[in-house]
Amino acid sequence: MQSPSGGVALQVRNLRKAYKDVVAVDGLDLEVLAGECFGLLGPNGAGKTTTIEICEGLNTPDAGEVTVLGRRWGKDDRELRERLGISLQETQFSEKLTVEETVLLFRSFYRRGESPDAVIAMVQLGEKAKSRVGGLSGGQKQRLALACALVGDPELLFLDEPTTGLDPQSRRQLWGLIEGFKSAGRSILLTTHYMEEAERLCDRVAIVDHGKMIALGTPRELIAALRAEHVLEFALAGDTRLDDAPLRQVQGVCAATHEDGTYRLQVEELHLAMPGLLGELRRQGAQLSELRTHSATLEDVFVSLTGRHLRDE
Amino acid sequence: MSDPRRWSDLPLVQLTRVRYREFFREPEAVFWVFIFPVLLAAGLGIAFRNRAPEQTIVAVVSADTSAARLAQALRRTPDLEVSLLNDSAATEALRTGEVALVVVPGARGVEYRYDDTRPESRVARMLVDEALQRAAGRRDLVQVSERLVHERGSRYIDFLVPGLLGMNLMGSGIWGVGFAIVDARKKRLLKRLIATPMSRPQYLASFVLSRLTLLVIEVGLLLGFGALVFGVPLRGSLTVLITVCLLSSLAFTSIGLLVSSRVQTMEGASGLMNLVMLPMWIFSGVFFSASRFPETLQPFIQALPLTAVVDALRANILRGAGWEALAPDMGIIVAWMVVSFLLALRLFRWR
Numbered sequence: 314m315q316s317p318s319g320g321v322a323l324q325v326r327n328l329r330k331a332y333k334d335v336v337a338v339d340g341l342d343l344e345v346l347a348g349e350c351f352g353l354l355g356p357n358g359a360g361k362t363t364t365i366e367i368c369e370g371l372n373t374p375d376a377g378e379v380t381v382l383g384r385r386w387g388k389d390d391r392e393l394r395e396r397l398g399i400s401l402q403e404t405q406f407s408e409k410l411t412v413e414e415t416v417l418l419f420r421s422f423y424r425r426g427e428s429p430d431a432v433i434a435m436v437q438l439g440e441k442a443k444s445r446v447g448g449l450s451g452g453q454k455q456r457l458a459l460a461c462a463l464v465g466d467p468e469l470l471f472l473d474e475p476t477t478g479l480d481p482q483s484r485r486q487l488w489g490l491i492e493g494f495k496s497a498g499r500s501i502l503l504t505t506h507y508m509e510e511a512e513r514l515c516d517r518v519a520i521v522d523h524g525k526m527i528a529l530g531t532p533r534e535l536i537a538a539l540r541a542e543h544v545l546e547f548a549l550a551g552d553t554r555l556d557d558a559p560l561r562q563v564q565g566v567c568a569a570t571h572e573d574g575t576y577r578l579q580v581e582e583l584h585l586a587m588p589g590l591l592g593e594l595r596r597q598g599a600q601l602s603e604l605r606t607h608s609a610t611l612e613d614v615f616v617s618l619t620g621r622h623l624r625d626e
Numbered sequence: 627m628s629d630p631r632r633w634s635d636l637p638l639v640q641l642t643r644v645r646y647r648e649f650f651r652e653p654e655a656v657f658w659v660f661i662f663p664v665l666l667a668a669g670l671g672i673a674f675r676n677r678a679p680e681q682t683i684v685a686v687v688s689a690d691t692s693a694a695r696l697a698q699a700l701r702r703t704p705d706l707e708v709s710l711l712n713d714s715a716a717t718e719a720l721r722t723g724e725v726a727l728v729v730v731p732g733a734r735g736v737e738y739r740y741d742d743t744r745p746e747s748r749v750a751r752m753l754v755d756e757a758l759q760r761a762a763g764r765r766d767l768v769q770v771s772e773r774l775v776h777e778r779g780s781r782y783i784d785f786l787v788p789g790l791l792g793m794n795l796m797g798s799g800i801w802g803v804g805f806a807i808v809d810a811r812k813k814r815l816l817k818r819l820i821a822t823p824m825s826r827p828q829y830l831a832s833f834v835l836s837r838l839t840l841l842v843i844e845v846g847l848l849l850g851f852g853a854l855v856f857g858v859p860l861r862g863s864l865t866v867l868i869t870v871c872l873l874s875s876l877a878f879t880s881i882g883l884l885v886s887s888r889v890q891t892m893e894g895a896s897g898l899m900n901l902v903m904l905p906m907w908i909f910s911g912v913f914f915s916a917s918r919f920p921e922t923l924q925p926f927i928q929a930l931p932l933t934a935v936v937d938a939l940r941a942n943i944l945r946g947a948g949w950e951a952l953a954p955d956m957g958i959i960v961a962w963m964v965v966s967f968l969l970a971l972r973l974f975r976w977r
Contacts, residue, residue, distance in 0.1 A: 369821055371977070394823040401821065405813035409651040410644060421640040422822040465822070 321380075322347045322469050322500035323368060328377035330363050330524075337363040338374070339524035345469075350491075350501040352515030354508065354611060356623050360524035361504035362402055365473050368502065369399050382469060395423060398467030398499075400458045402474045408447030412438050415446060416460050423465035436460045436490055452483025459490065470494065472503040476510060488513055506623050508611035520615055527618050535614045541567045541579035543606055544613050545586065548575050549594075550602040559597075563589035568617065579609070579617065637824060641832035648806065649840065659802070659844060663794045664851045667787055670913075671856050674782040681707045682750045685716040685725040692731045699761040700729070706753055726750035779859045779944045787852035788939035789912035794844060795871065796906060796932050799878025800899055802840075803833045804886040808895040811886075811975070820976045830974075834879050841875045849943075862942030866949060870942060870956070874935040877959045880966035881931070887973040906932035934958035 323345040330338040338360040345351040353361045366372040368379055370386040370393065379386060384393050406415050416429040427435075433442050436456040441449065449457065455475060462470060475491065476484040484507075491514055495501065505511055511518045512532045520528040520535070528535055536542075549555065560569040560578060565586030568579040580586040583606060594601065615623050633639060649655055686697045688710045700708045711719060719725045720739060727750035728739040736758065740747035778784065810816045819829065852858035860867070885902055889895045909916060909923070910932035919927060927933055938955035941947035 371817060371821060391823055394821070397821075399818070399821040401814060401818050403814060404818040405815060406818075407644065407648060407810075407815065409648050414644070414647065417635075418640045418644055419822060421635050421637040422824040424823075461818075 320347045321345070322349075322382060323351075323502060324378075324380040325364070325368065326378040328364065328367060328379065329375045330360075330367065330372070331375055337524055338367070341377075341521070341524065341526055343519060343526075345500055345502050346517075347500050348498050349516040350495050350503065350514055352511040352518040353502070353504040353521055354506065354511045354515075354518050354615070354623070355504075355521035356506055356615075356621070359506075359521045361506075361521060362473055363524075364521070365471055365502060365504050366401075369397065369471050370394075395425075395465065396468045398462035398465060398470040400455075400462040400470075400472045400475055402477065404458060406446045406454070406457060406461075408445060410446055411443050412446060412449070412457055412460075413442045415457060416464055419461040420464045426465040427463065429464060432460045432464045435463065435493070437486070450483070452479050452486065455479060455483070455487060456490065459487070463494070468499065470499050470501045472501065474504055474506070476505070476507065484510070508615070508623060512611055518611065520611070520618065522615075522619055528614060532611055535611060536609045539567070539579055539609050539614060539617055541581050541613075542609055543580040543583045543586075544609050545578040545580050545583070545590070545604075545606045546575055547590075547601055547605070548603040550600040553597075553599045555594075555597060555599060559593060560590070563593055565589065570620070575603075577616070579613070580606075638828045638832060638835070641824075641829060642835045645806070645832055645836035646839075649802070649836070655802070659794070659798045659840070660847055663790050663844075663848050667783070667790050667848065667852060668855070670786055671783040671852075674786075681705060682727075682746060682753060683707045683709070683725045684727045684729060684750050684754055685709050685711045685719050687711065687713050687716045687728060687730045689713070689731055696729065696731050696736070696758070700754060700757050702761075703753055703757040706750075706757065727754060729754060778857055779861070781856075783852070783856045784858050784944055785915075785940070786913065787848065787856070787858045788943045789936050791845065791848050791871075792874065792910070792932055792936040792939050793907070793912045794848065795841070795874045795935060796878045796903060798840070798844060799837060799875055800882040800885060800903060802837065803879050803882030804889075804895055804899050805892070806833070807883070807886040808889050808892060811889075811977070812891060814977075816976045826976070830883060830970075833883070834876065837875055837879050838872065841871060845871050858943070860943055861946035863946075863948060866947075866952065867939075867942050870935070870938045870952065870959075873956060873959045873963065874931075874938075877931055877935075877963035877966070880963045880970060883970035884966040884973070887970045888975050906930050909933065911936050929958065931959060931962040934962075 321344055323343065325341060325343040328338050328341040341360070341364060343351070353364060355361050363372060367374050368381060370390060381393055382396055386393070410418070412433060413429060416433055420426055420429050433439055436459050438453060438456055438460065441453060446454065446457065459475070462472070472491070476487050479487065488510065491501070495514070503514065515532060517529070517531050518535060519526050528538075530538070555576065557569045557571060560566060560576070563586055565580055565582040566578050566589070567581055570577050578586065578590070612623055615621070682705055684700070684706060686693050686700070686708060688694070693710060697708045697710055700706050709725070716725070716728045720728050726740065726744065726746045730737040730739065738751055738754065740751055742748060807816075820826065849858070849860065853860060881902065885898050886895055889898060909919060909927045910930050912932070916927050916933055934955040938952045938959070941951060941955070
């Protein structure tokens with residue numbers, strides 16, 4: 314599916330938005346290409362929801378330009394709404410309606426779109442079609458929100474934290490569904506503070522913090538930019554303290570930090586770094602109490618850029 | 627762009643059906659809108675039904691032998707119940723309202739002790755005086771004949787049913803619309819809806835449309851009950867009555883939209899709605915005539931929408947008033963409708 318403006322579904326230039334006491338979005342640029350799934354990854358309060366709601370035409374920016382499917386908010390609103398699918402954070406649908414009635418209502422707003430039955434089947438709610446919304450689980454409600462976003466057969470889909478608050482199983486089920494829409498060629502902008510979600514679903518990811526973009530690329534590129542495939546974390550027994558500096562000298566280690574007694578090494582070649590680290594510990598007379606290692610993730614990218622974890626509240 | 631869809635797939639139809647579903651799937655709402663007014667009418671209609679006059683109780687102070695003869699004379703009047711008491715017991719009985727009047731026999735006639743602000747005491751004075759004077763030999767100089775008239779339309783239940791109808795139109799209009807909208811705003815459903823191509827006027831119109839259909843049931847039930855069970859007359863033209871009900875419901879729905887146009891919480895909505903309705907419950911003459919309030923308050927009372935609605939309903943139902951007589955009340959109702967709706971459109975917050 315090609316959008317009119319030469320393959321760009323959404324373009325945001327120098328977006329700014331301040332509320333009374335905080336600057337929510339501070340000069341953000343974004344470009345979502347037609348057919349890609351683009352993720353805004355960042356901790357709570359990074360400005361993700363403000364940004365996506367401005368793109369959805371539900372909020373107005375203080376400054377900046379937003380072009381959606383080649384059009385502007387304020388001029389072609391009705392036309393744009395026909396072509397967008399939106400899932401907001403924490404919408405509660407009327408509890409007294411059934412799943413089918415809810416989707417039918419949303420279908421009635423669009424000139425063209427999918428049949429309600431087809432959309433309900435697509436989000437795997439077929440068995441619940443006649444059930445009241447009030448009796449659905451969190452995951453089922455989120456899938457209903459997805460059905461309502463899809464029922465107008467949108468070219469561009471906005472998903473604001475589609476899996477927040479769900480258990481891991483429901484989350485994985487939702488990811489499977491969203492992957493299905495990607496293969497159908499729709500453009501998607503989603504926000505999340507789960508790095509697994511961004512890694513699994515997004516073609517490109519923008520990491521945002523304090524209303525600014527601090528990194529942009531494919532998940533693979535972002536991780537590769539760490540120049541470290543692995544992360545090694547360890548803690549020491551007793552009150553022993555280590556300097557970071559000698560740790561950085563160990564062969565294969567790119568960076569070393571510590572926080573609350575946990576040491577973090579970004580490691581390029583684990584098979585070289587591990588013996589080196591053990592040697593260094595022996596030399597300093599330190600004893601390990603914990604040792605973990607994992608492949609580098611977007612979480613590590615965020616930590617290396619900000620010194621904080623994504624889910625720090 | 628053509629829209630080759632069935633009528634039932636049109637957004638206004640869908641939105642209105644959602645209103646019905648939400649209403650009928652909420653048993654409490656159905657009770658308060660349909661059943662409660664009928665129960666209230668039944669209860670008050672029974673409590674205030676017109677009965678044969680009750681016996682008036684008076685006391686005679688047993689000061690001397692003449693007291694017994696006096697009591698005997700009074701007992702010949704069927705409406706009087708007479709007890710002989712000593713002075714202090716009689717005073718106590720008058721003070722506590724057990725007797726309406728105390729008769730004290732004296733050397734040169736009798737003394738009546740009573741509170742002239744109590745209607746039953748005044749009635750007792752007249753009955754007792756009549757009985758005593760007649761026993762002493764007074765004659766009637768004017769020939770009197772009686773014809774008893776029990777007219778439908780002049781009883782309390784006749785006064786009450788149009789009042790309850792007006793109150794119900796107000797309650798269901800303001801509550802029905804207000805709670806639904808504030809609930810949708812609180813759940814961010816309003817925000818989700820305006821993220822679709824839905825027409826906002828159609829969303830608001832769905833409330834008005836669904837109110838108008840529920841209105842038929844609401845009015846039919848209460849008036850039907852009043853007419854069948856209590857024989858409340860429907861003297862006016864049905865067209866006029868339906869028009870008054872329609873306009874009233876639209877006016878209160880508009881007020882409901884206005885009240886809920888910005889409120890974010892159910893508590894806030896509930897407080898604001900009660901604040902709006904309380905003066906009307908008190909002043910608008912639902913349970914007793916609004917003319918009982920002092921003259922200085924009347925301009926305020928007459929300007930209240932419920933006063934106009936109740937006046938118009940009573941005039942139509944009890945006196946058969948037509949378009950001309952109802953024009954001033956209808957003017958007030960329409961003014962409330964238009965002003966509230968326009969203000970609501972300006973102030974309404976979708977987020």
